Amino acid sequence: MQAIAIWMANNTPRSKSSQFSCATLVSGMVTWGSYTYSSMEMSQLRRQVAVLRQSLFDQGYLDEQFVQLEELEDNDNPNFVEEVVTLFFRDSARLIVNIEQALECSPLDFNKLDNNMHQFKGSASSIGAKKVKNESTQFREYCRAENGEGCKMSFQQVKKEYVALRKKLETYFQLVRQAGPEETASRPARN
Amino acid sequence: MEYGFASPRADAFPAGLRVLVVDDDPTWLKILEKMLKKCSYDVTTCGLARDALKMLRERKDGFDIVISDVNMPDMDGFKLLEHVGLEMDLPVIMMSVDGETRRVMKGVQHGACDYLLKPVRMKELQNIWQHVFRKKINEVKEIESLEGYEDTWIRRNGSEGSDDGPPSSGGDTISVKKRKDMENKEHEDQELNDPSAVKKARVVWSVDLHQKFVNAVNYIGFDKVGPKKILDLMNVPWLTRENVASHLQKYRLYLSRLQKQNEPKVCFAGTRQSDLTSKDTCGSSGLQSSITMPQNSVATGNYGYCGNTVLVQDVGPETCDGDMKGIISFLPVTEPKRTLHSDAYVPQKANNGSRQGLTRSCGSLGLDANYASFDSTIQPQPSWSGEITGMQFTQQPKKEQDPYPMSDDYVHLPLPRTQHNHRQPTSSVNHRTAIMERDKATSAEIKALLIGYRSNHVKKESPTGHTVEPVSFQSEADIVNPQDFGKMSTATSGSSQMKNQSFSPSSISNSEPLQQNTIPGSGSFLASLHKDLEVCSFQGYIPENHFNNIDLFNYDDPAFSTNLQTHFFEGQRFGCDYLCESMEYPVMDQSLFIA
Numbered sequence: 180m181q182a183i184a185i186w187m188a189n190n191t192p193r194s195k196s197s198q199f200s201c202a203t204l205v206s207g208m209v210t211w212g213s214y215t216y217s218s219m220e221m222s223q224l225r226r227q228v229a230v231l232r233q234s235l236f237d238q239g240y241l242d243e244q245f246v247q248l249e250e251l252e253d254n255d256n257p258n259f260v261e262e263v264v265t266l267f268f269r270d271s272a273r274l275i276v277n278i279e280q281a282l283e284c285s286p287l288d289f290n291k292l293d294n295n296m297h298q299f300k301g302s303a304s305s306i307g308a309k310k311v312k313n314e315s316t317q318f319r320e321y322c323r324a325e326n327g328e329g330c331k332m333s334f335q336q337v338k339k340e341y342v343a344l345r346k347k348l349e350t351y352f353q354l355v356r357q358a359g360p361e362e363t364a365s366r367p368a369r370n
Numbered sequence: 371m372e373y374g375f376a377s378p379r380a381d382a383f384p385a386g387l388r389v390l391v392v393d394d395d396p397t398w399l400k401i402l403e404k405m406l407k408k409c410s411y412d413v414t415t416c417g418l419a420r421d422a423l424k425m426l427r428e429r430k431d432g433f434d435i436v437i438s439d440v441n442m443p444d445m446d447g448f449k450l451l452e453h454v455g456l457e458m459d460l461p462v463i464m465m466s467v468d469g470e471t472r473r474v475m476k477g478v479q480h481g482a483c484d485y486l487l488k489p490v491r492m493k494e495l496q497n498i499w500q501h502v503f504r505k506k507i508n509e510v511k512e513i514e515s516l517e518g519y520e521d522t523w524i525r526r527n528g529s530e531g532s533d534d535g536p537p538s539s540g541g542d543t544i545s546v547k548k549r550k551d552m553e554n555k556e557h558e559d560q561e562l563n564d565p566s567a568v569k570k571a572r573v574v575w576s577v578d579l580h581q582k583f584v585n586a587v588n589y590i591g592f593d594k595v596g597p598k599k600i601l602d603l604m605n606v607p608w609l610t611r612e613n614v615a616s617h618l619q620k621y622r623l624y625l626s627r628l629q630k631q632n633e634p635k636v637c638f639a640g641t642r643q644s645d646l647t648s649k650d651t652c653g654s655s656g657l658q659s660s661i662t663m664p665q666n667s668v669a670t671g672n673y674g675y676c677g678n679t680v681l682v683q684d685v686g687p688e689t690c691d692g693d694m695k696g697i698i699s700f701l702p703v704t705e706p707k708r709t710l711h712s713d714a715y716v717p718q719k720a721n722n723g724s725r726q727g728l729t730r731s732c733g734s735l736g737l738d739a740n741y742a743s744f745d746s747t748i749q750p751q752p753s754w755s756g757e758i759t760g761m762q763f764t765q766q767p768k769k770e771q772d773p774y775p776m777s778d779d780y781v782h783l784p785l786p787r788t789q790h791n792h793r794q795p796t797s798s799v800n801h802r803t804a805i806m807e808r809d810k811a812t813s814a815e816i817k818a819l820l821i822g823y824r825s826n827h828v829k830k831e832s833p834t835g836h837t838v839e840p841v842s843f844q845s846e847a848d849i850v851n852p853q854d855f856g857k858m859s860t861a862t863s864g865s866s867q868m869k870n871q872s873f874s875p876s877s878i879s880n881s882e883p884l885q886q887n888t889i890p891g892s893g894s895f896l897a898s899l900h901k902d903l904e905v906c907s908f909q910g911y912i913p914e915n916h917f918n919n920i921d922l923f924n925y926d927d928p929a930f931s932t933n934l935q936t937h938f939f940e941g942q943r944f945g946c947d948y949l950c951e952s953m954e955y956p957v958m959d960q961s962l963f964i965a
Binding site: 306 | 394397488491
């Protein structure tokens, strides 16, 4: 579906007026041509995206790895960032479950916990999930200290940040989609 | 160079660089793929280390560089690194989210050309072509050296040779090497052959090349391997004996390292002990090979050989070492051990030595084809303990005559065969102490017999040619040879007990291949002949055991014949493995990952 929208966006000559011909995903349906954003609406949407994005950095959810991903986005992979983020959350869910199970074991296998968390941390680093990564580091320190309580406590933090990031990013990408594929061409300023 | 870097767009280098990315994390795999594509590299991704290795083996020469994660569930990234470094000799970049010095160091020790920290940046990836380029430069140097600059080049770098020994070999190797260097000072023109100097001449060991190498090693048998033999079997014109020697050394160390990972604290004392034990019980103990392997690195067990073979291999070069008094060694052996070995084995060596003289003279006269096939004839023999010392001895006299330090390439010495033959007993006598006299006499006797045997051997052997398959040629050549030889040995044993004693090893050793060929060949009369042979060799041996007070080798052990049987089958299996190359991969695969 998205692909169609992108294809259309890429293959439609644009008018130079303030009116945009634009393909947008609205509640799972492709709307084409029947609605055109005004330039004000467009810039508003974009500003929203930019603000939200900036807040993710300012609040420490993301680091510059996320920018790296954005830079990788091109015509071949116009939704690269979203694809990668989706992949991360899908794959890391498995790791979270693994760690959860490992934490229920008694006695705790700190080596296994550390390995799992190492994997999770590596994965989190791929999308620049800064807070999640930091919490993972904390967790691993507890693992090395063989502090079971610390591990459990720390894991709650990891999960908290993980869930929080997922929500934030879901919102963000929704907005990005609304702003349309144009977004890629006029990405707001990065820090 | 035919095996070197071959980017499809060499003019656009580094564009088109073929990169294999291995990471169990799909997210990273996706990101890295994209990054590398942006660098105009040709990217292949792989989520499992095993698959990666398989791919690398299947698509020989299909990649220029490998980027691998350190932590992977199916296989340690370091292990993959070693395999790649050794089998394909590709540059490998490790990456991990962990920047711990210890781990980075481990990566470098295992041969990583770079260690990237996650999150990996595109800038870093853009630059990876330099590692490929560096290899290429080394290749060019290699070509130069092959074209005749080798001498000066190696000389220039020779002094560094002992510094770049593989990390796990420990200080011992280095000190041994240095000592060797000192001893070699007087032979200035032989310096070229010093393995530590040789190490500098680098060859890119592509998958193909390494496979040839492994095939050659397997074909010859680990116990017999020498750089020259391997080189000849590999039949790669530009390769030098030194290249092979260096690779062989690397290979052995690598195998030992694989083992060591399971037993992190292998001390020399412990290994020494186990070595001796394994020698004592050689014929029957396959289990001990696991102890012996770590030190000596000839871990053939990994390649599907039988345990006994492994023992032989380990023991062989070592004792040889001892005899050589540290002129050269493949292996980190300590001095006390050597003496111990030599002392304990002198009498046996004496006897087996004469047999080896036989083997050798036969080998040398027949040149390539002959030697190759004859080697395989001996191949099954290592399973039997008596042969081990024989083997060791094979190399020993060689050491004395031959200035080349890398040992058992005697076959290709440009010596006329008679001279060779003549020398052998002489040198063996030099090494003897108590049994010297008697041995000298017998070796002379044997020499006479050799001529008969040799002519037989040559006659049968020559039509089999160079690329004879191990099984078929054996049945062609050896079934007949031992027959004749058997008669000879019977005659000898009949005539004199003394002669018999020293001669029996030869008869046994020949009876064994005979037996092996007999069973598949279904010649029942041969089987009975073999029995005769066995009997006669036993006759020779039992008194000897008492005589020399050596019960290290229980020749009269009832298990002996069983062993032979076992080893026959193992030998057969090996032969099959070798013949069907396709089978070799699974075998390798399995065994390589065991460690």
